[in-house]
Amino acid sequence: VFVDTRIIGVDLGGTRMRVALLDADYNLLNRVEEPTNAHEGPDKVIPRLLDLIASVVDAADVPVAGIGISSPGPIEPETGAILSPPNLPGWVDVPLGRIVQERWPDIPVFLGNDANVAALAEVYNGAAIGHKHAIYITVSTGIGGGIVIDGQLFLGGRGLAGEIGHTVLIADGERVSSLEEEAAGPALAEYAARRLQAGEESIIREMVGGDLEQVTGKIVGQAAQQGDTLALEAVARTGRLVGYGIASLMHLFNPTIFVIGGGVSNLGDLLFEPMHEAARSMVIDPAYYDHAAIVPAALGEDVAIIGAAALALQELKQA
Amino acid sequence: VFVDTRIIGVDLGGTRMRVALLDADYNLLNRVEEPTNAHEGPDKVIPRLLDLIASVVDAADVPVAGIGISSPGPIEPETGAILSPPNLPGWVDVPLGRIVQERWPDIPVFLGNDANVAALAEVYNGAAIGHKHAIYITVSTGIGGGIVIDGQLFLGGRGLAGEIGHTVLIADGERVSSLEEEAAGPALAEYAARRLQAGEESIIREMVGGDLEQVTGKIVGQAAQQGDTLALEAVARTGRLVGYGIASLMHLFNPTIFVIGGGVSNLGDLLFEPMHEAARSMVIDPAYYDHAAIVPAALGEDVAIIGAAALALQELKQA
Numbered sequence: 001v002f003v004d005t006r007i008i009g010v011d012l013g014g015t016r017m018r019v020a021l022l023d024a025d026y027n028l029l030n031r032v033e034e035p036t037n038a039h040e041g042p043d044k045v046i047p048r049l050l051d052l053i054a055s056v057v058d059a060a061d062v063p064v065a066g067i068g069i070s071s072p073g074p075i076e077p078e079t080g081a082i083l084s085p086p087n088l089p090g091w092v093d094v095p096l097g098r099i100v101q102e103r104w105p106d107i108p109v110f111l112g113n114d115a116n117v118a119a120l121a122e123v124y125n126g127a128a129i130g131h132k133h134a135i136y137i138t139v140s141t142g143i144g145g146g147i148v149i150d151g152q153l154f155l156g157g158r159g160l161a162g163e164i165g166h167t168v169l170i171a172d173g174e175r176v177s178s179l180e181e182e183a184a185g186p187a188l189a190e191y192a193a194r195r196l197q198a199g200e201e202s203i204i205r206e207m208v209g210g211d212l213e214q215v216t217g218k219i220v221g222q223a224a225q226q227g228d229t230l231a232l233e234a235v236a237r238t239g240r241l242v243g244y245g246i247a248s249l250m251h252l253f254n255p256t257i258f259v260i261g262g263g264v265s266n267l268g269d270l271l272f273e274p275m276h277e278a279a280r281s282m283v284i285d286p287a288y289y290d291h292a293a294i295v296p297a298a299l300g301e302d303v304a305i306i307g308a309a310a311l312a313l314q315e316l317k318q319a
Numbered sequence: 320v321f322v323d324t325r326i327i328g329v330d331l332g333g334t335r336m337r338v339a340l341l342d343a344d345y346n347l348l349n350r351v352e353e354p355t356n357a358h359e360g361p362d363k364v365i366p367r368l369l370d371l372i373a374s375v376v377d378a379a380d381v382p383v384a385g386i387g388i389s390s391p392g393p394i395e396p397e398t399g400a401i402l403s404p405p406n407l408p409g410w411v412d413v414p415l416g417r418i419v420q421e422r423w424p425d426i427p428v429f430l431g432n433d434a435n436v437a438a439l440a441e442v443y444n445g446a447a448i449g450h451k452h453a454i455y456i457t458v459s460t461g462i463g464g465g466i467v468i469d470g471q472l473f474l475g476g477r478g479l480a481g482e483i484g485h486t487v488l489i490a491d492g493e494r495v496s497s498l499e500e501e502a503a504g505p506a507l508a509e510y511a512a513r514r515l516q517a518g519e520e521s522i523i524r525e526m527v528g529g530d531l532e533q534v535t536g537k538i539v540g541q542a543a544q545q546g547d548t549l550a551l552e553a554v555a556r557t558g559r560l561v562g563y564g565i566a567s568l569m570h571l572f573n574p575t576i577f578v579i580g581g582g583v584s585n586l587g588d589l590l591f592e593p594m595h596e597a598a599r600s601m602v603i604d605p606a607y608y609d610h611a612a613i614v615p616a617a618l619g620e621d622v623a624i625i626g627a628a629a630l631a632l633q634e635l636k637q638a
Contacts (some may be wrong), residue, residue, distance in 0.1 A: 039620055083604050099501050133476030147571070149468065149475075156573025157452030158610055166603050167567035171501075174489045174597055176601065182490075241490055246485035252466070252571065254475025282495065285393055285402050291477055 006060050007312050008107075009055060010069040011304035013114070014038055014087030014094070017045075019052045020302070021060050022309045026125040028302065030056055038087070041058040042094045050103055057104065068312030070117045070304035071096060072089045078158030080111045086142060088209070096289050108314045112153070116162050117307030118299075119146025122259045124310045128299035136297070138262035139165055139242060141217075143180040146307075147253060153311065167245060183241040185217025185264060192220045192234040202230035221267050232270060239271040243278025250279065250288040261297030272296070325379050326631050327426075329372060330623035331415070332433070333357055333406030336364075338371045339621070340379050341628045345444040347621065349375055349524040357406070359411045369422055376423065386428045387631030389436045389623035390415060396478025397624060398552050399430045405461060427638070429631045431472070435481050436626030437618075438465025439472050441578045443629045446617035452574040456483055457614070458561060460536075462499040465626075472630065486567065488560060493581035502560040504536025504583055511539045513552040521549035551589060558590040562597025569598065569607040580616030591615070 004023070011018040013036060020031040032052055036045060057064050073085020080097020082088070096110035112120075119136035128134040128148075137144040145164030147154040155161050167182030181187060193215045196205055204223045208214035221232035246258055264271060276294060283289045299306060323342070330337040332355060339350040351371055355364060376383055392404020399416020401407070416430035431439075438455035447453040447467075455465040464483030466473040474480050484499030500506060512534045515524055523542045527533035542550035565577055583590065595613060603609045618625060 014516075074606075076606070083606065131476075149473070154468070154573075157450075157575040158573055158606065160604070160607060161571060161573040163570035163603065166570040166601075167486075168563040168601055169487065170489055170491050171563045172489050172494070175491070176563065178601070237546040244487040244490045244495065251482035251485040252480060252568075254477055254480040282485075282487055282497070284477070284482065287393070287395070287402065287477065288479060319563070 001207065004062050005065045005313075006062050008053060008064055008067040009305035009312075010049070010067065011114070011308060012036065012049060012069065012071045013304065014072060017049055017052060018302075018305055019056045020305045021056050021064070021203070022306070024313060026306050026309060028305070029061075030059060032056060038089070038091070042091050046094075046096070046099060050074055050100070055098070056108075064107050064237060066312035066316050067098060067100060067107055068117070068308030068310070069109065069111045070114045070308040071095065071111060072114050074160050074163065075111055075113050077155065080109075083168065091194045091255045097162040108312070108316065110315050112308060113144070113146070113162070114143065114304050114307075115144030115157070116153055117311050118148040118261060118297075118303045119162075119259070120149050120309070120310040120314065121299055121303045122261075122297060123148050123151070123253055123305035125299065125306055127259045127295050130255045131257045133253065133254070134257045134259060135164070135249055135253060135255045136259045136261060137242065137245070139184060139238070139260065139264040140262035141185045143184045143242075144162075149253075152314065164245065164249070167248060169241060169245065179241065179245045183238045183245070188217040188220050188234055188238050188264070189215045191237060192230060195230055195234075200230055203228045217264060224267060235267055235270045236274040237273035238264065240278040242271075243275035244282060246275065246279040246294065247282035250283055250292055255292055257295065259297050260302050261299075261303065265296055268296075276317035322471075323381050324384045324632075325381050327372060327375055327383055327386040328624035328631075329368070329386065330433070330627060331368060331388065331390045332461045332623065333356065333391060336368055336371060336373070337624055338375045339614040339624045340375050340383075341625070342631060345625050345628060347624070349378060350624075351375060357408070357410070360386060361410050363584065364413070367496075369419070372419070376426075381469045383426055385631035385635050386419060386426055387436070387627030388415065388419060388430045388525075389433045389627040390430060391433050393431055393479050393482065395431050395548065396474065399428075425608055427631070427635065429627075429634050431630045432463070432465070432481070433623050433626075434463030434482060435465040435472055435474070436469050437580060437616075437622045438481070438520065438578070438626070439629040439633065440618055440622045440626035441567050441580075441616060442467050442470070444618065444625055445622070446578045446614050447576045450574070450576045452572065453576045453578060454483070454563065454572060454574045455578045455580065456564070457581035458579065458583040459502060460504045462503045462561075468572075471633065473585035473593070483568070486564060488564060498560065498564045502564070507536040507539050507553055507557050507583065510556060511549060514549055514553075519549055522547045523538065523550060536583060543586060543589050554586055554589045555593040557583065558593035559597040561590075562594035563601060565594065565598040565613065566601035569602055569611055573607065574611055576612045576614065578614055578616050580618075580622065582614055587615075
């Protein structure tokens with residue numbers, strides 16, 4: 001059925017937008033990109049995105065069977081509207097799915113949240129091939145997720161499921177905060193900066209020229225890779241907290257694999273060891289931990305394009 | 320297809336075991352029960368359970384199409400073994416499903432976790448009729464759950480999903496604890512006892528004759544219903560913590576209804592108002608809260624029998 005199928009994968013990111021033509025085996029046949037310049041707002045950005053898609057559609061060797069779009073933020077499935085995405089400030093309720101569909105009325109258009117479609121990409125063409133129950137977690141400036149159940153992207157009752165970063169992790173008296181608020185890149189930076197402020201020694205102080213406002217998650221990660229004790233503890237704390245989140249997800253979803261992506265995941269064992277240890281320490285039965293792999297993502301910057309194409313292929317197969 | 324179908328529903332509880340004959344509309348046609356005496360261990364209890372089931376099978380007016388069993392604790396789906404259930408101390412890896420199947424080789428036997436099957440019962444014959452995406456949470460001596468996705472009980476990759484009580488709710492430095500450890504009946508009692516110990520006024524002190532060891536969740540609930548300030552705050556705290564758990568589940572599963580059962584849920588608004596408020600306060604988009612009802616369970620002590628029968632009917636329909 002899908003011999004010679006061509007799919008367009010679109011990645012609308014906060015900094016860059018990428019469009020590619022793919023075949024049904026997820027080979028990228030043609031790929032273009034340009035800066036998003038999200039601050040210009042949807043009225044300027046969307047026409048440029050449509051032109052970018054058109055350049056790939058028009059150059060396709062066989063007719064395009066579907067267009068899959070990866071976008072930040074929760075998406076209202078009935079209207080294809082992007083709901084207040086943190087990476088696209090000012091984009092409120094933009095009906096991107098409908099806009100693209102109106103431009104190409106004969107090509108089915110599918111819109112998915114970036115972390116959600118990344119989960120599909122890893123299951124169909126990445127680190128979780130062969131797994132029917134998989135959870136993808138991206139740890140970078142935020143914490144996003146995608147949940148695959150029985151080989152399908154799980155979206156819940158109204159399409160908004162899988163927002164792993166917004167689970168409540170700390171509810172201790174006055175302090176209530178989410179996994180993302182406690183463990184994503186900015187939290188990693190804040191934690192380190194707080195200890196630096198208190199006068200602790202660390203090479204981070206030098207790296208930012210004494211200006212603690214300049215501490216980022218990336219810098220803390222670099223310091224950890226150089227063996228800095230404070231930075232190592234900060235990274236381990238993030239790993240531990242993500243590990244507790246994983247323990248929760250093990251009890252709720254009992255998947256057979258977790259795939260960890262995002263910039264922070266590049267820290268390898270410094271992050272993964274405390275993550276494993278925390279998850280293992282909190283399961284009520286070893287079966288939850290023993291039968292669930294926890295692995296780094298296999299796909300790089302094209303993960304959203306591949307995931308958008310996987311979403312389109314999945315939906316077309318069911319139609 | 321299911322005209323005149325007869326199903327056996329079995330509820331193996333920590334204190335009582337109940338067996339009933341049901342029709343496909345969940346009418347209870349015949350019902351027997353006796354104390355479990357779980358302390359006698361599986362070697363004594365299981366033969367008595369088999370006799371109880373046999374008495375109902377033999378008295379059925381038409382042949383029995385299936386036997387559904389509700390049991391405490393996580394269940395290994397491949398072997399039908401009960402894994403270390405907290406309500407049946409000493410029952411480790413008891414292959415109850417296989418034992419019952421061997422006794423009635425011609426009747427398909429299905430085994431489910433008590434809170435999981437309660438979710439099915441509420442969806443098919445209780446407070447969540449018509450909902451395809453529903454989450455059941457029972458708050459009593461523990462916190463259990465059951466998750467229904469697309470009208471089916473969700474069990475995850477290896478049958479162990481839905482253990483809502485074991486999600487990590489507090490991960491603050493040295494203190495790491497689960498929703499169950501923080502919010503179930505025993506935690507409600509401990510919280511009140513701690514404040515009483517510190518010298519605060521409350522009618523609870525009188526109710527337990529000054530012996531703080533005697534404080535239970537039930538007593539705290541009774542004091543709250545009489546307007547006792549400390550007890551009201553303790554109940555509100557439990558409501559708030561369960562509400563944070565609900566907020567997490569809204570982001571992960573985006574269901575259209577939550578059904579709250581278990582003894583603690585009988586406290587009504589004293590519990591439900593802080594629960595609603597906490598859930599509402601933590602969602603990243605109003606859509607998560609606005610489209611999800613939070614309602615008390617509709618079924619009483621027969622919920623596990625009805626759920627066990629619903630599990631059997633669901634599996635038979637798919638066979």
